[in-house]
Amino acid sequence: MTDDVRVRYAPSPTGYLHIGNARTALFNWLFARHYNGTFIIRIEDTDANRNIANGEQSQLENLAWLGLDWDESPDKGGEFGPYRQSERNADGIYQAYIDDLLKKGLAYKSYKTSEELAQEREAQQAAKQAPHYVYEYEGLSDSQREAKYAEFEAQGLKPVVRFRVPEDKVYAWDDIVKGHIEIGAKEVGGDWVIQKADGMPTYNFAVVVDDHLMKITHVLRGDDHVSNTPKQMMIYEALGWSVPAFGHMALIINAATGKKLSKRDNDVLQFVEQYRELGYQPQAMDNFIGLLGWSPKGEDEIFSLDQFIQMFDEKRLTKANAKFDQKKLEWINNQWMRRDKEKVMPQLIQELVNAGLITAEQAQTQKDWLANVIEVAGVDGISYTRQIVDLVREPFFELGEISDEMLSYLTSEDGRKVYQAWYKAYQALPVDANAEQYMATIRSIQNELEIKGRNLWNPIRIATTHQIQGPNLPEMLVLLDKNKVLATMDAVAKKYLS
RNA sequence: GGCCCCAUGGUCAAGUGGUUAAGACGUCGCGUUCUCAGCGCGGAAUCGAGGGUUCGACUCCCUCUGGGGCUACCA
Numbered sequence: 001m002t003d004d005v006r007v008r009y010a011p012s013p014t015g016y017l018h019i020g021n022a023r024t025a026l027f028n029w030l031f032a033r034h035y036n037g038t039f040i041i042r043i044e045d046t047d048a049n050r051n052i053a054n055g056e057q058s059q060l061e062n063l064a065w066l067g068l069d070w071d072e073s074p075d076k077g078g079e080f081g082p083y084r085q086s087e088r089n090a091d092g093i094y095q096a097y098i099d100d101l102l103k104k105g106l107a108y109k110s111y112k113t114s115e116e117l118a119q120e121r122e123a124q125q126a127a128k129q130a131p132h133y134v135y136e137y138e139g140l141s142d143s144q145r146e147a148k149y150a151e152f153e154a155q156g157l158k159p160v161v162r163f164r165v166p167e168d169k170v171y172a173w174d175d176i177v178k179g180h181i182e183i184g185a186k187e188v189g190g191d192w193v194i195q196k197a198d199g200m201p202t203y204n205f206a207v208v209v210d211d212h213l214m215k216i217t218h219v220l221r222g223d224d225h226v227s228n229t230p231k232q233m234m235i236y237e238a239l240g241w242s243v244p245a246f247g248h249m250a251l252i253i254n255a256a257t258g259k260k261l262s263k264r265d266n267d268v269l270q271f272v273e274q275y276r277e278l279g280y281q282p283q284a285m286d287n288f289i290g291l292l293g294w295s296p297k298g299e300d301e302i303f304s305l306d307q308f309i310q311m312f313d314e315k316r317l318t319k320a321n322a323k324f325d326q327k328k329l330e331w332i333n334n335q336w337m338r339r340d341k342e343k344v345m346p347q348l349i350q351e352l353v354n355a356g357l358i359t360a361e362q363a364q365t366q367k368d369w370l371a372n373v374i375e376v377a378g379v380d381g382i383s384y385t386r387q388i389v390d391l392v393r394e395p396f397f398e399l400g401e402i403s404d405e406m407l408s409y410l411t412s413e414d415g416r417k418v419y420q421a422w423y424k425a426y427q428a429l430p431v432d433a434n435a436e437q438y439m440a441t442i443r444s445i446q447n448e449l450e451i452k453g454r455n456l457w458n459p460i461r462i463a464t465t466h467q468i469q470g471p472n473l474p475e476m477l478v479l480l481d482k483n484k485v486l487a488t489m490d491a492v493a494k495k496y497l498s
Numbered sequence: 499g500g501c502c503c504c505a506u507g508g509u510c511a512a513g514u515g516g517u518u519a520a521g522a523c524g525u526c527g528c529g530u531u532c533u534c535a536g537c538g539c540g541g542a543a544u545c546g547a548g549g550g551u552u553c554g555a556c557u558c559c560c561u562c563u564g565g566g567g568c569u570a571c572c573a
Contacts, residue, residue: 012573036564047572114571130500131569161572178503189569196571203573226502227568248503251567255509258565291522295511318504318511321566325509328523381535391535429516442532457532469533484518 005037006217009063010207012044017062017272019324020222020252020261023289027249029068030290034312037217041073042210043084046200056084064270066282067305072214074220080214086207097209097239098161098194106238107147107194108137109159133162133190149302153178156246161195163205171230176220176247177317183230192231204228208235211244220247223321224260247314250293255323265481267323276364279347279385281340284333295316301334302335330383330423338380348374348388355389369479376475382434386434395465395480399488402496406468409458411496414451418459419497421445421487431482438474463492 009025011017017025032039041060043052069126069476072078082088089095101107112120121131137145152159165185172182194205201209211219226248236243252261254268261495269275277284286305296303296311303311337344349370352358363370377391394400402410409415425441442460447454461473464485470476477485 010573014573045508046573109573117571125499128499158571162571175503181502183502187569194573200570200571202571209573222567223503224567225573250504253566260567291510293510297512299512301510301522320504320511322511323509328510331523378535380537451548452532454532461500461532467533471534473532 004038005032005035006213006215006218007037007220007275008034008040008042008216009055009212010042010044010210011059012047012050013059014047014050014052017059017269018261018263019272019289020057022062022272022285023252024221024249025063025068026066026286026289027294029070030308030312031218031220031314032071033309033324040078040080040214040216041070041071041083042214042229043074043086044203044206045084045086046089046196046203047204048086048198048200054230056335058273062276065190065276066286076401081244085210088206088210089200093213094195094206095199095211098201098205101163101194101238102161104238105142105164107163108191109139109149109162110136110162110191110193111149111157111159112136112139113157121138130261131189133192135164135191141232147411158197160193160197161192161230162191163238165191165199165234169234171339173229173233173246175226176218176245176314177250178226178248178319181226181229183227185230188227188231188234188329194235204231205235207240208232208239211241212236212239212241215429216244218245218247223251247317250318250321252292253323255322255325261324267325270324271396275384277386279351279387280329281336282341282343284329284336288329288332288470292322292324302332302339334383337382345371345374347385348379350386351385351388351395352392354392357389357393371474373479376471376479378471386483394468395467395476399466402462402466402492403468406458406462407496409454409468410492412455412459414449414455415459416497417449417487418445418451419493421449422460422463422492426489427486433478435472435474435478438477442474463489466492 007028009021010029011021011025029039031037041063041252043056045056055101057107059221060073063065070076071281072080072083074081074083077083098107119136137148142149149159153488165188167186169185170182171185175181184188187339192204193202195201199278210216212287231241232323253259253341254261254265255268257265261268263270276282283304286308287301287303290303290308291301294316296316334414349358349367352370353363356369373396374393376390377389377396378386379391382391410419422442422445425445429437429441442456446456449456457473458468461467461470464473464480466488467477
């Protein structure tokens with residue numbers, strides 16, 4: 001496995017980068033990088049109806065965001081291009097092989113309409129048979145079949161090309177993750193379409209032609225492709241090509257439904273882009289995804305891409321499906337944000353701009369103060385950057401309402417005494433007092449009035465911040481503007497204590 | 499229905515015949531503390547079930563059960 005490893009990630013641009021696809025991409029990339037191989041991106045856009053406008057660009061962009069790079073692709077080119085199947089089709093690449101199969105009698109043109117096919121299928125189901133394509137030229141000679149073609153063409157029918165499945169064969173391979181698998185040819189459901197009526201090759205055909213032409217050595221893909229493998233092996237065989245190694249990775253499961261994570265599941269955020277917008281770090285996404293269906297040797301959980309490359313071992317891929325655990329992702333992201341705090345701080349500040357708490361200019365001029373606010377507000381407890389907004393909003397940018405519960409602390413006998421003492425002491429403190437000084441002041445009030453605990457702290461906390469709970473009060477006081485705090489306290493007194 | 503795959507705590511999982519069955523997330527409890535966050539400590543699984551094989555099975559075999567995938571002129 002040391003020389004000339006060539007693997008590919010082959011998305012179809014029918015949507016944005018999905019977690020499941022990202023994982024396929026990541027593992028292929030790790031495989032390539034670990035073995036000093038080549039990582040190729042090929043766009044499988046043979047279904048014109050399903051392609052979306054900037055699907056391809058978005059996929060590549062998000063892949064790059066995740067820190068993956070590639071050696072051959074539509075945008076970078078390469079020795080085996082083009083790397084878009086639509087272009088390869090336009091170049092006649094698939095047609096040549098289809099003609100070859102047609103000529104050898106290994107494939108044939110079929111003119112059945114979708115109505116006929118549906119009827120066929122229904123009848124089989126009614127008879128409790130497995131849906132199975134019925135070959136329509138049974139017993140006919142080549143020339144008789146050609147005559148039929150002409151007849152259908154005259155009716156204006158468009159053919160598809162079907163591969164003549166050798167039903168007596170059994171296809172077997174040693175799967176990189178699952179071990180030995182064999183599937184009988186008769187299980188694929190009969191002769192299947194390799195070229196659609198619009199002239200495009202189907203996935204199972206194009207993939208073989210491209211993987212062969214691009215000299216792909218290892219195909220790592222989702223479990224959902226297991227049943228495609230015999231179809232593809234038939235094509236390799238018919239064309240006289242050798243088969244690459246296959247590895248079918250377990251699927252990522254939606255924890256709520258228990259089913260394969262699908263683009264249509266709206267209860268889970270599952271596009272890389274969505275996490276990116278919330279402020280998840282790419283390293284965290286890689287870290288989390290890299291641990292879904294794969295495990296390292298030791299006990300650590302936090303890894304960089306470089307470490308993953310180093311440790312990668314395809315033998316440690318899990319066979320069982322894995323549920324998508326959002327909580328763990330959040331924890332991993334928290335770990336990465338704390339680890340890369342310097343790098344994340346600008347993103348955190350930007351969140352405040354986006355939320356309208358500060359202007360872009362303030363983000364620059366008050367950078368240091370903002371960093372302190374973010375730190376004191378408890379950035380170490382958040383899961384993604386967007387969450388910082390609600391943490392800092394009060395009391396640093398807005399003041400909340402004073403609830404009845406708060407009021408009871410404030411207006412109690414002790415509360416009033418504490419307020420008086422605190423107000424006086426606070427006023428006397430220097431503008432640039434530090435946290436220790438605030439702490440010492442509060443302690444001395446405690447000694448003086450013999451009031452402690454919540455009855456001591458809550459009146460002060462509430463009068464200065466309108467909050468009953470929050471970060472360490474002395475540290476907050478350091479960051480709050482003294483005049484504003486005095487004004488806040490005055491207003492509180494006027495409204496509730498007079 | 500058919501074919502294929504899978505099965506260790508709520509979740510991710512280590513473990514490849516003899517282990518006190520790792521670790522992490524989450525959760526619960528305790529501590530630190532005015533509170534929140536953080537941090538520290540601690541609790542909770544006998545390995546889906548039943549049969550074998552073996553001196554001995556979570557580890558091997560069989561059956562069952564459960565879960566998943568596929569079954570398109572989608573990829």
